[in-house]
Amino acid sequence: MITRINHVSIFVLNQDSAHDFYVNKLGFKVHTDVTMGPGQRWLTVCPPEQPGLEITLMAIDEGMMFKKDSAELMRGLVSKGTFGFAVFECNDLLATYEELKAKGVEFTKPPTKEFYAFEALFKDDSGNWFSLGEKSKN
Amino acid sequence: MNEDLYPKIYFYRRLVQAKLFMDAHFDEPINLDAIADEAYFSKFHFIRIFKKIYQQTPHQYLTRVRLEKAKMLLQSSVQITEACYACGFESISSFTTLFKKTTGFTPSAYRQQQLDLKADRQLKPLKYIPACFAEKRGWTENSNF
Numbered sequence: 001m002i003t004r005i006n007h008v009s010i011f012v013l014n015q016d017s018a019h020d021f022y023v024n025k026l027g028f029k030v031h032t033d034v035t036m037g038p039g040q041r042w043l044t045v046c047p048p049e050q051p052g053l054e055i056t057l058m059a060i061d062e063g064m065m066f067k068k069d070s071a072e073l074m075r076g077l078v079s080k081g082t083f084g085f086a087v088f089e090c091n092d093l094l095a096t097y098e099e100l101k102a103k104g105v106e107f108t109k110p111p112t113k114e115f116y117a118f119e120a121l122f123k124d125d126s127g128n129w130f131s132l133g134e135k136s137k138n
Numbered sequence: 139m140n141e142d143l144y145p146k147i148y149f150y151r152r153l154v155q156a157k158l159f160m161d162a163h164f165d166e167p168i169n170l171d172a173i174a175d176e177a178y179f180s181k182f183h184f185i186r187i188f189k190k191i192y193q194q195t196p197h198q199y200l201t202r203v204r205l206e207k208a209k210m211l212l213q214s215s216v217q218i219t220e221a222c223y224a225c226g227f228e229s230i231s232s233f234t235t236l237f238k239k240t241t242g243f244t245p246s247a248y249r250q251q252q253l254d255l256k257a258d259r260q261l262k263p264l265k266y267i268p269a270c271f272a273e274k275r276g277w278t279e280n281s282n283f
Contacts, residue, residue, distance in 0.1 A: 034263040098154040110139040
């Protein structure tokens with residue numbers, strides 16, 4: 001029986017820039033940041049209240065994981081905003097929205113009461129989009 | 139955005155500015171009266187709404203920010219005294235007591251633990267990378283970097 005998830009990956013265009021976005025703007029914490037060779041870096045971050053969930057900020061580079069054409073295709077798709085990778089949660093959506101906007105995070109949808117949730121959508125520095133919802137107060 | 143949310147946004151914007159002020163000036167003596175004034179709230183009202191939205195008082199939040207910054211500094215091998223004063227704490231003894239109460243470690247024990255962990259990650263990175271990802275990337279030896 002699967003009991004929990006401990007690693008997920010987000011493909012990013014630039015790991016330095018992604019580090020700045022996820023740590024300094026979203027407030028995530030670095031879990032592991034090691035160099036595995038020239039231009040090879042393993043970088044994971046965790047949401048502040050989920051230290052057991054590592055989000056791998058995976059570079060899209062030509063190499064063993066991606067052939068040259070696959071890497072180019074993937075970078076194009078990411079930068080066009082093709083992928084929505086996760087639904088994040090906060091305690092108060094309006095407060096979090098105002099704080100992230102003040103830090104320069106780009107929202108593609110402001111906080112909106114939908115029939116299924118109170119949510120907003122934002123993009124990371126690569127173009128990946130995420131839903132941000134409010135923790136149920138019931 | 140739904141129209142009924144517009145009035146709320148201005149209220150939230152003022153509150154968030156006060157929080158961001160604490161984030162930026164955690165290393166200085168911060169007067170909560172002044173922050174409340176700048177955000178156009180009475181001190182009592184500011185504390186009440188801050189607690190409602192962030193589940194902690196402004197003072198508790200500021201202390202938490204200072205401790206988190208101190209933890210980050212200690213991870214980068216800064217001395218205890220330097221971390222204490224760089225984060226806005228006024229005495230080593232109160233800093234040490236608060237740090238231990240919050241983390242379960244004295245600042246020096248925490249610092250040593252973090253430095254050991256950092257060294258282990260640098261020396262044996264494959265311990266911290268799921269094997270499937272490491273193999274996909276061709277990272278098969280700890281010493282291949």
